[in-house]
Amino acid sequence: MADPMRIRVAEKDGLVTVRILMSHEMETGQRKDSSGNLVPAHFIRSVVATYQGRTVLSAQWGTAVAKNPFLEFSFKGGKKGEKVVVSWEDNKGDKRTDEATIN
Amino acid sequence: MKTAVRSVFLLAAAVIAGCASISDEEAARRALQVMKASFDERGQARLDRLDQDEAQKLCSVPPATVLPKETVERIEKANLASIRYPADGKLLGDWKSGEKIAQNGQGMQYSDDPKRPAGANCYACHQLSKDEISFGTIGPSLLGYGKLRGASEAVQRYTYGKIYNSQAFTACSNMPRFGHKGILTEQQMKDLTALLLDPASPVNQ
Amino acid sequence: MKRRSTRRALFAGAALALCAAGPAFPQSAVDEIAKYRQQLQDGNPAELWEARGEDLWKQRRGPGNVSLEGCDLGKGAGVVKGAYAELPRYFADADRVMDLETRLAHCMVTLQGFKFEAAVKRPFGNGSNRSDFEALAAWITSESKGVPMNVSLSNPKEREAYQIGEKMFFFRGGTHDFACATCHGETGKRIRLQDLPNLTDRAGAQAAYTTWPAYRVSQGELRTFQWRLNDCFRQQRFPDLKFTSEGSIALTMFLAYNANGAAYNGPAIKR
Numbered sequence: 001m002a003d004p005m006r007i008r009v010a011e012k013d014g015l016v017t018v019r020i021l022m023s024h025e026m027e028t029g030q031r032k033d034s035s036g037n038l039v040p041a042h043f044i045r046s047v048v049a050t051y052q053g054r055t056v057l058s059a060q061w062g063t064a065v066a067k068n069p070f071l072e073f074s075f076k077g078g079k080k081g082e083k084v085v086v087s088w089e090d091n092k093g094d095k096r097t098d099e100a101t102i103n
Numbered sequence: 104m105k106t107a108v109r110s111v112f113l114l115a116a117a118v119i120a121g122c123a124s125i126s127d128e129e130a131a132r133r134a135l136q137v138m139k140a141s142f143d144e145r146g147q148a149r150l151d152r153l154d155q156d157e158a159q160k161l162c163s164v165p166p167a168t169v170l171p172k173e174t175v176e177r178i179e180k181a182n183l184a185s186i187r188y189p190a191d192g193k194l195l196g197d198w199k200s201g202e203k204i205a206q207n208g209q210g211m212q213y214s215d216d217p218k219r220p221a222g223a224n225c226y227a228c229h230q231l232s233k234d235e236i237s238f239g240t241i242g243p244s245l246l247g248y249g250k251l252r253g254a255s256e257a258v259q260r261y262t263y264g265k266i267y268n269s270q271a272f273t274a275c276s277n278m279p280r281f282g283h284k285g286i287l288t289e290q291q292m293k294d295l296t297a298l299l300l301d302p303a304s305p306v307n308q
Numbered sequence: 309m310k311r312r313s314t315r316r317a318l319f320a321g322a323a324l325a326l327c328a329a330g331p332a333f334p335q336s337a338v339d340e341i342a343k344y345r346q347q348l349q350d351g352n353p354a355e356l357w358e359a360r361g362e363d364l365w366k367q368r369r370g371p372g373n374v375s376l377e378g379c380d381l382g383k384g385a386g387v388v389k390g391a392y393a394e395l396p397r398y399f400a401d402a403d404r405v406m407d408l409e410t411r412l413a414h415c416m417v418t419l420q421g422f423k424f425e426a427a428v429k430r431p432f433g434n435g436s437n438r439s440d441f442e443a444l445a446a447w448i449t450s451e452s453k454g455v456p457m458n459v460s461l462s463n464p465k466e467r468e469a470y471q472i473g474e475k476m477f478f479f480r481g482g483t484h485d486f487a488c489a490t491c492h493g494e495t496g497k498r499i500r501l502q503d504l505p506n507l508t509d510r511a512g513a514q515a516a517y518t519t520w521p522a523y524r525v526s527q528g529e530l531r532t533f534q535w536r537l538n539d540c541f542r543q544q545r546f547p548d549l550k551f552t553s554e555g556s557i558a559l560t561m562f563l564a565y566n567a568n569g570a571a572y573n574g575p576a577i578k579r
Contacts, residue, residue: 003356003360004359006355006356006359019350019351021351021352021353021355021356023353023356025435025436025528066525067353067528068353068356068523068528070350070351070353071351072350072351111508111509111510111513111566112474112508114568115461115470115474115565115566118461118467119461119467119470119471122461122462122464122467123464124464124467124468124471125467125468125471127471130468130471130472130474130475131475133468133471133472133475134471134472134475134476134479134558137472137476137554137555137558138476138479138555140553140554140555141549141550141553141554141555141556142541142546142547142548142549142550142553142555143547143548143550144547144548145547145548148482148545148546148547148548149547150547152481152482152483152545152546152547153481153482153546153547154481155479155480155481158480158485159480159481159485160480162480162485163475163478163479163480163487164478165478165489165493165508166489166493166494166508211482211483211484211545212542212543212545213542213547213548214542226500227499227500228499237500237501238500238501239497239498239499239500239501240496240497240498241490241491241494241497241498241499241504275480277485277490279483279484279485279486280485284483284484284485285483286483286484
């Protein structure tokens with residue numbers, strides 16, 4: 001499985017803020033290596049975050065997203081102590097799922 | 104612009120003077136020893152790059168150091184003597200090539216291909232043409248260089264000479280000695296002279 | 309008449325000062341870059357290296373199948389908090405001054421049973437070819453975040469290292485006659501558009517030293533101070549500064565001591 005994400009989730013005044021740091025090369029497929037060969041594209045294609053089974057974020061990414069991407073978003077209605085689950089899948093079929101408890 | 108008193112060094116100097124330490128001469132000797140043992144040759148960078156000539160030895164001092172007048176004159180005289188002007192007497196090349204050479208920061212690093220020509224990397228330290236905003240400030244601005252000075256033979260000789268060996272005119276200059284150290288070819292230095300002096304050059308618009 | 313000439317002199321002086329200093333990057337642009345850097349701090353990919361480093365510290369590895377948790381970074385075996393703020397320092401068990409990476413290599417050899425050459429095989433990572441040193445350095449330095457730099461010169465070998473480092477800093481050499489001081493010896497200078505810290509000035513040394521290691525966005529890698537020194541020398545047209553060489557430790561000693569008093573602020577994020 002790919003490298004773990006770093007996820008921090010905090011709730012304040014009813015708003016839950018999720019901060020995720022993902023470990024991924026996010027290769028665009030346009031770069032050339034030192035021998036002059038194209039480095040194949042390898043990037044996260046979809047991101048899904050759920051809370052109590054409900055999707056709170058769904059994203060489709062492309063090659064414009066930077067290496068080791070940082071994602072921050074918010075949603076309402078989450079409670080401290082509950083979990084947020086984040087999953088990504090890339091164009092090669094690699095996946096990663098991690099979870100964090102709301103602070 | 105000289106910097107203010109460097110409290111950093113004073114503090115360390117106090118500690119070193121107050122406790123048992125090695126002398127400054129011993130530190131210099133040990134430093135050379137340590138350096139020789141701390142580098143590996145790699146690519147085109149051989150260990151002889153650590154061998155210092157007289158100017159390098161004398162100039163290995165803090166920037167604010169005022170060297171004795173005789174030392175300054177000795178360095179400038181020796182470096183002036185090293186300048187080789189083009190045999191054909193023509194000092195002005197092609198400013199368009201000069202601009203490319205001024206923009207190019209490659210050459211002589213252990214990561215560089217020794218077969219490719221080196222650049223002068225002028226923009227690392229100097230402003231040159233008005234349109235290039237990505238310029239450094241380690242050296243003075245050269246915008247309008249030729250406009251201010253004209254392109255008389257004397258100015259051409261000074262300009263080419265400065266590029267060939269900056270320390271001929273300013274002992275311990277931060278500027279590399281492009282001709283004397285074999286960084287640039289004669290044609291490249293002619294092209295840079297033109298970049299600075301040719302009225303059509305972007306430097307003089 | 310007197311007032312007019314004074315005004316003219318002042319004006320001429322001001323104009324000359326502007327000419328002498330050269331065109332400066334507008335302060336507004338410098339401030340905007342600083343604001344941008346602040347925003348990047350949240351979500352610094354260096355944290356990915358920190359997580360890996362913490363695992364590596366605790367993992368049993370090497371022929372000895374031992375973790376690094378017994379490694380003494382200067383504040384006692386296994387004490388990581390605040391250790392980086394006091395490095396480099398003299399270690400009696402090795403009878404020499406060591407910086408962080410040198411001490412880590414020492415523990416990899418003496419505790420975990422690695423051979424030195426094997427331990428330092430990959431000092432700097434590149435994509436999927438990762439360096440354990442960069443991960444370990446990321447985590448260990450993060451455990452000194454906020455701690456004031458407190459490097460000591462109490463041992464004669466520490467003082468010698470400082471003096472040697474100082475000589476190296478001003479050493480003009482190579483094809484281009486560059487010393488560290490050529491770029492880092494004056495305040496307010498930049499190379500192209502990259503501002504240069506004046507490392508001979510306390511404030512400059514503090515700001516610069518306390519932000520390494522850093523995630524280098526342009527490389528997509530976390531880089532340590534050993535890397536920074538090696539890459540500076542490469543650009544100075546010097547040969548290859550050996551990883552954990554005595555010269556690299558001496559230079560680090562010189563710069564770390566000069567940064568004393570400032571709160572350590574790494575791992576940071578840089579362009």
